[in-house]
Every structure is written in structure tokens, then in C-alpha cells.
Amino acid sequence: MVDRAVSKFLRRVMPMLVLMLVVNQMDRTNVGFVQDDLSADIGVGAAAYGLGAGLFFISYAIFEVPSNMLMERFGARVWLTRIMISWGAVTLAMCFMHGATSFYALRFLLGIAEAGFFPGVMYYLTTWLPDSYRGRASAIFLGGSATAYIVTGPISGAFLEMHGLGGFAGWRWMFAMEGGISIAVGLVAAFFLVSRINDARWLSAEERTALTEAIARDRDARSREPKVSRLRLVLHPQVALLTLVFFAMALTGYAITFWLPSLVDDIGGLSPFQVGLLSAIPWICAVIAMYTMSRYTDRMPDRRPYLAIVLVLSAVGTFLATLGSPWFGLAALTLAAVGSKCGANLFWPLAQSSLDLKVTASGLAVINSLGNLGGFVAPTLFGYLEETTGSTNGGLYSLSAASLVAVIGVYLLRRPGAGTGTAAGAEAPAPVPAPSAH
Structure with a gap:
């Protein structure tokens, strides 16, 4: 029924x-x-x-x-x-x-x-x-x-x-x-x-x-779960590390979102509709890669190596976008978009499995709300650097550096399942629906 x-x-x-x-x-x-x-x-x-x-x-x-x-x-x-x-x-x-x-x-x-x-x-x-x-x-x-x-x-x-x-x-x-x-x-x-x-x-x-x-x-089952204050959540080591990683990922995702059309327009000779079509290419590739990769990583007990790989891909893509022609830059940003989307797809299951059970639900909310502030920092920083230097290269270098810092944060995270608070022989709770860098 x-x-x-x-x-x-x-x-x-x-x-x-x-x-x-x-x-x-x-x-x-x-x-x-x-x-x-x-x-x-x-x-x-x-x-x-x-x-x-x-x-x-x-x-x-x-x-x-x-x-x-x-x-x-x-x-x-x-x-x-x-x-x-x-x-x-x-x-x-x-x-x-x-x-x-x-x-x-x-x-x-x-x-x-x-x-x-x-x-x-x-x-x-x-x-x-x-x-x-x-x-x-x-x-x-x-x-x-x-x-x-x-x-x-x-x-x-x-x-x-x-x-x-x-x-x-x-x-x-x-x-x-x-x-x-x-x-x-x-x-x-x-x-x-x-x-x-x-x-x-x-x-x-x-x-x-x-x-x-x-x-x-x-x-009724959720009402019996222990409550944890938001301040303690922010100071929780795993929550803080996950927030740092997600913030760095949000920087790349939102920077590409807001600045990709302008970078594509630098190719020259394109109508607005053609700019829109070309701007969709990185995201089409990213979505295909995201769903393809999830078929393999969903069976892996530890997603950290895979998340580190796609973060490095984001760093390489944003760095390469500073080199060569606008067409080469579009290809490079496609790599960065693939890394960003695959990273988001890997991040939330990793966050769910690496947090203590008593802070999982509320911890994910804190990570999502604080990490999404990358949506403010990324375009603001990009705009300031372009206006002061006359180029977007400074912003792209910053994104590369942020992605590499996130890689370090990923490996500082506790291995998923280690000490998450599930008693031996106890049944693990149903997964918490993942927020998104929406």
C-alpha cells in the first residue's frame, strides 16, 4: 500500500x-x-x-x-x-x-x-x-x-x-x-x-x-536522536573539514557558472544563441561523467581517492584555462566542470559516511549553508581580480589553489565508517538525503 x-x-x-x-x-x-x-x-x-x-x-x-x-x-x-x-x-x-x-x-x-x-x-x-x-x-x-x-x-x-x-x-x-x-x-x-x-x-x-x-x-525514530548545538557542529573537526572541502568545491562550481559565458564570448564571431550552446558543452560532459563515475564509485567503501582525483582535475582544468586560445580555454573549463560535478556527486555520500551518526543530519545542513557561501566569494573575487588586473587569470589561479587545498582536506578526513557511532551489530540508519550546491 x-x-x-x-x-x-x-x-x-x-x-x-x-x-x-x-x-x-x-x-x-x-x-x-x-x-x-x-x-x-x-x-x-x-x-x-x-x-x-x-x-x-x-x-x-x-x-x-x-x-x-x-x-x-x-x-x-x-x-x-x-x-x-x-x-x-x-x-x-x-x-x-x-x-x-x-x-x-x-x-x-x-x-x-x-x-x-x-x-x-x-x-x-x-x-x-x-x-x-x-x-x-x-x-x-x-x-x-x-x-x-x-x-x-x-x-x-x-x-x-x-x-x-x-x-x-x-x-x-x-x-x-x-x-x-x-x-x-x-x-x-x-x-x-x-x-x-x-x-x-x-x-x-x-x-x-x-x-x-x-x-x-x-x-518517532528521529525524535529519539540526540540534539547537537550549531556552535558545537561548526567546531566539530569532521564538520569543519568537510565545510572547507565543500567551500573550495563551491568556489569552482559557481565561478564557472557565472564566468563561463563571458569566456566563451571571447572566441569572437558568435551569436548569443551560439554562446549559449557552447556554454552548455562543459555541463553536458560533466553530467555524463558524473553518472558514469557514480556507477563505479557507489560500490567503493572509501570515496576519498576518487574525490581527490576529480579535485585535481578541477585544479588542472582551471589552470590550463589561463593558457592558449579561447577554444583551448573552453576545453580546459570542460575538464574543470567535470571535476566540479563529479566532486559534488562524490562529496555528499562521503560526508554522510564519515560523520558521527549523532551529528549527521544537522552537520550536513551546516556544511551546505556555510559551504555555499563560496557562491558569494567566487564571483566577487573573480570580478575584483579581472577589474584590477585586466584578466581572469588571477581568479583561475585562485580556483586551482583552492582545489588543491581541498585535496589535502579530503585526506585529513577520517576514513568513512571509522568511529561513526554505529554500535557493533546494530543496523545503520537510512542515508540522509544529500543537500546540493544548488
Whole structure:
């Protein structure tokens, strides 16, 4: 009965959640395709662009917890659709930007609007799915993140081709159209999302009862787990090391996200749509490599050597991007993107298996929230170095160094399974759904 209820949820609700995540990723990263346009039209230089791109992550981190508290109060149907409609409105408003100040303000507002979406969906899954089914649902949802990296370039490039239509610049059309799509999807989502199991008319009474009881049993088991303060978590050696590694990985991932289109544009003679298509190549290769590698590493008891290898690949890729032609740079950044995506795929299972059981769930949340601040540091540092040196090479060297530091951190981690707090002969708990550098 529980299997049947879960299958219905996966068929009816998960596709909408995946679509929402794809649009979410597109709206937060689309500024990467208009850096040169913002500089030429409204005077947003490299340093200002980097700061504005990064400000999103500051407001997102500040308002993430309050947003989740409000979602618990109002329910997923109301709150997740509110989040989506409001971030669509802010994205649409970006087509009216007229200088660096409005760019900063709207990027900060976008972070406020989006705050809580990803963890909100993760919480939503806990209210609908027992622990033993949640890993599958999380994998389906996170697949939307990989898809977003691939489709954002071509879609944004196509909207940029509307340059001059109605007397508006292509970048203004891009923000207007993608913001409108977000609002439309948010309105449609209101008809697909159901906050509570008892409100799902597409479940039978027996299915609702069985699913509710299964989730209640999981909650009772979790309520007996010891609580650990956030301050103690930050000072926990394993949590601190994992946060350092994830922060370094986030630096590379977000730097590539925000600066890749500009680097591709240096090839010259390309239309905005062609820039978008070429910008998708590194992510297509990264997703293929990620899923191929996971087939082998999922069976390995110790993922540390593999994570170290892909981090070195990121370091080599970002370093090689400083050499040769823009085409060579694109190939080098493809290596870096492969390393970044494969690293994220290896990192979270490693984090789950190397933390003490008593701090696993809360420790992963701390690692995700602090590590994602790399999304602020990376574009800000990149922009500052480009404006002061006239080149992105300094930023790429910094990413190489950060990846190599992360390699050291990986080998300082305790071997997975060593002293994680599972008593001999005791059954290990179900894996905690992995957060993401979303």
C-alpha cells in the first residue's frame, strides 16, 4: 500500500518539483550570459558584476531558515508557489535595471525571494515520503539541477537573440521572458502541489492511512536522536573539514557558472544563441561523467581517492584555462566542470559516511549553508581580480589553489565508517538525503 502511494506521488508531484528546480537554477545563473551587456549598457563593470552575482548567496543564506519556518506554517502548496512567483517577479524586474545599485538591490532581493526553496522541497519530501523512499526522490529532484546547467545556455541565448525587438536590448528581453516563465510555472504548480497527505484526493483512504503511519514511525525514530548545538557542529573537526572541502568545491562550481559565458564570448564571431550552446558543452560532459563515475564509485567503501582525483582535475582544468586560445580555454573549463560535478556527486555520500551518526543530519545542513557561501566569494573575487588586473587569470589561479587545498582536506578526513557511532551489530540508519550546491 505504501509502495502504491509513493509511486503516485512520484508520478504526479515530482515532475513539477523538477521543473521548478530547473527554472530556479536558470533564474539565479542567467546573469552569466549578460555580463558584457550590463557593462556596455548600464556601466556594471567586472568588479560590480562579481559583487552583484555573489550578493544573491548572502541574502539566500540569511533568509533560508525563516523561509522554512514559514513554509511549515503555511504549507508547501502556498509557500513553494509563493517563492517561485516572487522570484519570477524579481527576475522580471531586472529588465528595468539602470545601474550598479539597482543590480545589487535586485540580486539581493532575488536571494530573499528564492530563500528556502531547495531546503523547503527537501522538507516537503520528509512530510510525504518515508525514509526508505526519500533517496530515490532526492535523486530525481537533483537531476533537475544537472538538467538546468545544460538548458540555461541555449534558452538564455535564444532570448538574447530578441535584441532590438520593440526597441529593447536582448538582455532586458531575457530577464523579462525568464521571469514571466517563472511566474507562469508558479501559478501552474499551485494546482499540482498538495501540502498534506490527507488532502490528496488521488490517494485512496487506505493509501493515505498507510503512508501517514509509515512517516509517523520514521519521525518517532528521529525524535529519539540526540540534539547537537550549531556552535558545537561548526567546531566539530569532521564538520569543519568537510565545510572547507565543500567551500573550495563551491568556489569552482559557481565561478564557472557565472564566468563561463563571458569566456566563451571571447572566441569572437558568435551569436548569443551560439554562446549559449557552447556554454552548455562543459555541463553536458560533466553530467555524463558524473553518472558514469557514480556507477563505479557507489560500490567503493572509501570515496576519498576518487574525490581527490576529480579535485585535481578541477585544479588542472582551471589552470590550463589561463593558457592558449579561447577554444583551448573552453576545453580546459570542460575538464574543470567535470571535476566540479563529479566532486559534488562524490562529496555528499562521503560526508554522510564519515560523520558521527549523532551529528549527521544537522552537520550536513551546516556544511551546505556555510559551504555555499563560496557562491558569494567566487564571483566577487573573480570580478575584483579581472577589474584590477585586466584578466581572469588571477581568479583561475585562485580556483586551482583552492582545489588543491581541498585535496589535502579530503585526506585529513577520517576514513568513512571509522568511529561513526554505529554500535557493533546494530543496523545503520537510512542515508540522509544529500543537500546540493544548488
